[in-house]
Each structure stands twice: as structure tokens, then as C-alpha cells.
Amino acid sequence: MKDVAAVAGVSLSTVSRVVNGSPPVAPELAEKVGRAVEMLGYRHNHAAGTLRRANGLSHSLGLIFDDVGNPFFAAIHRGVEEVARTRGVVTFAGSSDSDPERERELTEGVLARRVDGLILVPTAYDYTHLVRDVAAGISIVFIDRPPRTIDADCVLSDNRAGARRAVEHLIAHGHRRIAYAGPAPNGLFTAAERFEGYRAALAAAGIGEEIVCFQDPGTLFDGDAPPTAVFSAQNLVTIDVLRMLHERGLQHRVAHVGFDDILLAGSVEPGLTVVAQDAIGLGRTAAELLFSRLDGYTGAGRREVLKTTLIERGSGELSA
Amino acid sequence: MKDVAAVAGVSLSTVSRVVNGSPPVAPELAEKVGRAVEMLGYRHNHAAGTLRRANGLSHSLGLIFDDVGNPFFAAIHRGVEEVARTRGVVTFAGSSDSDPERERELTEGVLARRVDGLILVPTAYDYTHLVRDVAAGISIVFIDRPPRTIDADCVLSDNRAGARRAVEHLIAHGHRRIAYAGPAPNGLFTAAERFEGYRAALAAAGIGEEIVCFQDPGTLFDGDAPPTAVFSAQNLVTIDVLRMLHERGLQHRVAHVGFDDILLAGSVEPGLTVVAQDAIGLGRTAAELLFSRLDGYTGAGRREVLKTTLIERGSGELSA
DNA sequence: CTGTTAGCGCTTTCAG
């Protein structure tokens, strides 16, 4: 930058002003600077500016997911980027692999790079270590799962209502023996919510019998009073159920609704009915919450809950 | 950091040494510093260090994809992260949306944040603007598509061999009327390569008739001598073909092999035979190439080509 | 509208 100033025959401040587009600068000088920049191949060091700038903003965000390679989180990433892009903000992204220690390393890593905010899919229980960062002005929003031990913004899917809707759909098609296949509802927020939705739908319909399977869904059909419908509460479980149904030739006899949409869900036979989450919307909303804090909002943690959508494709409309 | 030094009763240099784990420091002092850090909630500013550090490394990388939300790129991201993680390097990621201008904005954005290297899925034709950055010491590796107008490392899938293998597989099952469904082979590197693989397989088998469809695959079966097998050269096209085959009830009569694996490919009926790319491996290899430059390699651009794998699931083994 | 100057938080010689 010193060199640019020398070549253009102006001062550092002028170069800085031109580079940052600060208004009061004579067009002729601006152009001289521009030529010098071009000639020298000057690359602005935004990081150095952050050090000195009044507000200290780095115009970067840190995203911590379970796994950046998982399509669901990738879609969230995309949503965040869409709004970050409009503000010239770039995003770090990393995977905690559901390991609290790894999650902490990662957050400290991006915090050390002075991100302006953090969007995080929580894996750990304890986030008290972040309160000092919040106090120091960095914004945090939790996504997919609510925060624990810290007051912060968060954005969730309506897991319970979505699961309930799925099961009600099955009931509306005459089913009474409806199985839940999915992760055990201990620990993981989304699993617990979806299981509650399942139970609530049954209870509201006066169905006393819960058929739950937290393990291999194949066992569901080993007994002598098998279910006539299955609600699978999670992506990978849905795939397992689907494969199992096909292997046993039950795909046209046993109704099935899955939580979360999947590519190809419309190409299986029958088409797979799902309750879809708006992953991109989750990301967008999280980014908006975060930027509203950067823009000055300082109130208590807000909670946004996004609706899910039932997509009928055939498997959920099989009657009992 | 000044405060930490004051509280611990040592100099800034000592705090710096402790924080960075530089060897020669007395254990007692180190502990005093540690306590002060804890007490004050001190957060190291790695960005400021980068400014002053001898090698100027930021321990961050920039990844530019077509779309961070696309599962294929997400998997690449994951692969990069796996190796970056072992070195304490974090990753920026952004989407060019196949727009050269947007791609350029993004690369300049991360370059201004002083990343140590760039991994990029090229969208533009001209990368001469990056030669000065390479000269200035930043490492660039291209992925999925080779670089143009610049000498740089790159890592690709063997698109041509993979496509050829797919079509040979179809030929081995007795097919002679084999259609290509996919993007037109102009412009996009991967499309051109896959199309060449298709043609090469036919030529090697002495099959003169090419049946190509760059648009709606439905039209393939409107004529009076329809193909008995289809090779679909790309993810979304594969889904279209699959759906079309099911709609017309042809899924057990027309053989089908797709390029790129898809979740649920094992759950359709018949299972979808695919040629799978190793997306995570692509990412890993790119990161290794990049780090080898950071570690001192200064030779010419290298080209790594990763093999694809044929996964038989039924649809590709239907005979003519 | 432009230049001068101080200093962001850190690492690194160089002396002790």
C-alpha cells in the first residue's frame, strides 16, 4: 500500500480511502491510485484493516456443523451464504463430528480468526465458555437444536408438529398400528421432539398402542401383529426402512412416511411421502438473526421455528 | 495480551511465547500466564499474529465451489477438511453459482483475508489474474475441472474412463442401441469427457449408431427404434431418466447406468447401477497437493486423476 | 478534499 501511494504520488490515507470507497476523494487521484494498484498487482489486506478499524469487524462468520459433508447441513450453509453474500461477508465452515471437544477446538479456532459471529449446530451441553465472547460483542445463533446453558438466538424446525402431522396423515388413511422407527429420544433434541410428535398424534386419536423401534427396523415385522404403517424419524433410518420394505415386498402394503426429504424420493415405487424441512430457510433465518444483532439488536435470545411440509408421493397414502 | 502480561507480571514476549507454545519458557511463568489468561478470558488474536509472523501464514484456506449446498461439493469440502484439520487449518467456503464474476469476487474476498491457499472448482476461462498471487506465494489447486490459462495443480475424476466403463458394461450385457443422456459436451469439461467415454466405448465395440439426447430424456422413447439401454452422464439427468423410465413402466426392460452415486440408489426397483466418483478423495487429494506446496514444493503443476467405481445394483445388468 | 501521525494486537530480533 505504501508502494501504491508512492507510485500514485499520494498519501497512504488517500489510497486507503480509494480502496475502501470512502466518498471524499478527487476522481483524478482515484484514477491514479487505481492505475498504481493495477500496475503493482496490489492486494488489499482486509485482515490488517480489521485490526485497526473502529468497529473491528472482520466481515466473516464461523459455521460449525456436525458434518459439512452432510447434505442437510450443506443446505443450511447455502442458506447462510445467500444472506451473508449480500453484505460481503464470507463464511468459515467446519465439522464437529458430534464431538464436543472437537466442536470447542473449532469454535476457538474461528474465534481466534476474529469472526463477527458464529452459527452453530450444538453438540455439547455446556456453552458457558462462550458468554465472554458474547459479552465481547460476537453474535451467536444456534441452529437445528436449541442452546443450553446460554441465552442466545436460535432457529429450529418444528420437529414435533412435523412428526405429528406425518402420523396424523397415516391415521387419516385408516392406520392404527403405526410404528416409530428412529433414534432413541434421549439426548438428541430433534429425536426427542419427533418422538413426542408421534406419541401426541396417537394419543389424540385414542390409539393406545405404541410400536417403537430404536434399532434395526427389520425386527418390526418379525412379530405376529406387525404394524400397517411406519413413521421413520430420520434420513438414514428412512433409507433403512425403505430398503427393508422392498426386500420383503411390503412396499405396497405397508404405508410409510419419513422425516426429511431425500433426492430420488420421487423415483422409488411407490413414491416416498415425507415431511420436509426447509434447510435453506433455516440457514437464511439464522443469518438474518445474526445480522440483526450485528446491526444493533441487543435483546434477549429469540427463537424462530420453521414449519415443515408434508409431501405426498404415494407411500404415505396407502390405506390400512 | 498487555493485560495478561500485567496480571501475570511478565512481559508481552513471554505471554506470546506461552500462547504459541514456543519452547524456552519457565514452567512457573507459563502457569502464571495460564492463570491470567483464564482469569481475564483472554482470546488470542491469530489474525494479528499473521500480520507480524515471519512466514505470514494465516492457517486458513479458501474453497470456491459452484454451490456449497450441492452434496457433491459438500463431500469434497469434507475431504479437504479432513486433511486441513490435522494441521489446524480452517476453511472458508463459498459458491460461485457458475458465474465467473461471482467467482472472482469470492476469490478476491478470501485472498483479501489472506488465506494460505485456494481450492477451486473453475467456472471462468481466464485465471491470469491469479498468477501474481501464486508468485506472491499462495498455493492454488483446481478440482473437478482442469485449470485454463494458468499452470497449477489439479485433481480430477477419470470421467472419460468412468463413462466408458459404464457403457462397456451395458455392451457386455448385450446392448447395441445405447443412448447418452446428459449435458451437451460443449464448454463443461466433465460433460465433454464423459461424452467422449461414451463414444469411445461404442467405437471400440464397432457400434456405429450414437443416440444422443441433450434435452428431455423422455423424447428418447418417442421414436420407433428406441434404445434398449441408457447411460446418463450426470446426477440430475439420472434422476430424470429414472423417473421417466418408471412413468413408462420401462424400468425392468431398459437398462440404465448413471454417472455419480445417489442416496437411495439402492432402494429403487431395480437398484440403480452407477459409476461413482470419490468426492471425499478428490477433496483430500486436493488438500494434500496444496499442503505439499505450502511445505516447499515449487515444481510445475501436477495432475492427479482419481478412479471411478462401477457399482452394480441391477438396472445396469438388465440384458438386451 | 488530502496528508501526517498514532497505534490496532501481535511476533521477533536483539540484548541482557
Next chain:
DNA sequence: CTGAAAGCGCTAACAG
């Protein structure tokens, strides 16, 4: 082994 001092590239008063 530890401290003092210089300065990375930049922005922000402030004075002209």
C-alpha cells in the same frame, strides 16, 4: 531463559 523495542499493513482522528 526473559524483556525492550521495532514494526507487520492498515484506518482514524486531526490538522491543513
